[in-house]
Amino acid sequence: MQKLYDRLEARKDEFIDLIINEGGKPKSYATNEIERSLTTLKLAIEEATRFGGEMIPMDWGAGEGKTAFTKRFPIGVIACITPFNFPLNLVMHKVAPALATGCTTVIKPAPQAPMSCLAFAELLEEASYPAGVVNVLVCDIPVAEKLVRDERVSKLSFTGSDKVGWYLKEICGKKKVTLELGGNASVIVDQDTDVEGISDLVAKGAYLYAGQICISTQRIFVHTKVYDHFQKALLESISKLKVGDAQDQDVLVGPVIDKGHMNGIDSWVQESKAQGATILSGGSVTSDKHNLYAPTLITNSTPKMKVAAEEVFGPVAVLERADSFEDAIQMTNDSKYGLQVGVSRIH
Numbered sequence: 003m004q005k006l007y008d009r010l011e012a013r014k015d016e017f018i019d020l021i022i023n024e025g026g027k028p029k030s031y032a033t034n035e036i037e038r039s040l041t042t043l044k045l046a047i048e049e050a051t052r053f054g055g056e057m058i059p060m061d062w063g064a065g066e067g068k069t070a071f072t073k074r075f076p077i078g079v080i081a082c083i084t085p086f087n088f089p090l091n092l093v094m095h096k097v098a099p100a101l102a103t104g105c106t107t108v109i110k111p112a113p114q115a116p117m118s119c120l121a122f123a124e125l126l127e128e129a130s131y132p133a134g135v136v137n138v139l140v141c142d143i144p145v146a147e148k149l150v151r152d153e154r155v156s157k158l159s160f161t162g163s164d165k166v167g168w169y170l171k172e173i174c175g176k177k178k179v180t181l182e183l184g185g186n187a188s189v190i191v192d193q194d195t196d197v198e199g200i201s202d203l204v205a206k207g208a209y210l211y212a213g214q215i216c217i218s219t220q221r222i223f224v225h226t227k228v229y230d231h232f233q234k235a236l237l238e239s240i241s242k243l244k245v246g247d248a249q250d251q252d253v254l255v256g257p258v259i260d261k262g263h264m265n266g267i268d269s270w271v272q273e274s275k276a277q278g279a280t281i282l283s284g285g286s287v288t289s290d291k292h293n294l295y296a297p298t299l300i301t302n303s304t305p306k307m308k309v310a311a312e313e314v315f316g317p318v319a320v321l322e323r324a325d326s327f328e329d330a331i332q333m334t335n336d337s338k339y340g341l342q343v344g345v346s347r348i349h
Contacts (some may be wrong), residue, residue, distance in 0.1 A: 188221040198235055204239070208222070233321060
């Protein structure tokens with residue numbers, strides 16, 4: 003594992019370029035992903051020396067003179083299904099612990115961005131791992147379903163949409179299952195907040211990587227006493243965001259992963275407008291050729307609109323008033339998701 007770490011660190015610039023080119027991730031964020039991947043691998047290396055079983059005293063009653071102990075064994079083959087938005091780090095989240103505990107993996111990377119995973123598999127080969135310890139399977143959905151159903155697989159680890167995740171849980175049989183699903187994170191801005199000081203942070207949280215992050219800020223609830231001030235500051239922050247070529251160090255909002263996703267984002271935005279919402283900024287494709295969608299801010303939404311109730315997974319956020327901090331909490335909790343929340347409040 004240390005040899006693997008050393009090789010990844012030596013070639014991290016290559017991996018940064020690969021992540022940018024296949025997934026459209028802004029350069030600064032792709033660099034961050036490589037550093038996180040290295041950290042994840044380092045932690046797994048450390049844990050490889052620490053996991054173990056436990057001793058259980060039984061020296062009473064019929065157990066007089068006896069001591070029990072438990073020992074952990076590798077579970078076996080782990081099926082790993084990963085999304086496009088973190089094509090290396092989310093692979094590392096699954097593979098690094100598996101390597102540390104002596105398990106083998108079959109990884110099914112996202113079809114939009116499989117190259118980082120394949121390049122990582124090459125590093126494993128260079129680090130002298132035996133063939134078959136880590137296997138990369140680039141395949142269509144029917145083959146992936148066969149992998150999930152296969153009784154030789156002992157565990158399923160999936161990161162992706164809630165709809166797909168719960169479906170795979172239904173069909174996987176008696177396997178152990180780890181699911182990391184979607185979200186529509188909120189941020190609460192209370193009345194005593196430094197409005198000017200946080201508007202840039204909120205804008206970045208909503209639109210970084212075109213919102214293609216499971217913890218991306220999608221719902222913004224602002225105390226009515228500072229709402230107008232914050233709206234103005236946020237719109238100014240959004241206007242300063244650089245949109246375009248992900249290779250540009252200053253770009254935070256790169257392309258949407260593909261045309262299908264981009265068209266889906268636009269249809270939800272236009273649907274919200276038709277249902278009475280107001281588009282404060284963006285709301286349109288800025289480059290069809292390069293899959294660029296304008297950072298979009300919506301208000302006058304309702305909790306039932308898709309842009310508020312579902313995971314947009316795009317550069318879209320809703321901004322709404324809250325009469326009190328308690329109301330903002332209630333609005334935040336009015337969601338089927340619960341992955342992430344931010345609070346800006348000074349006492």
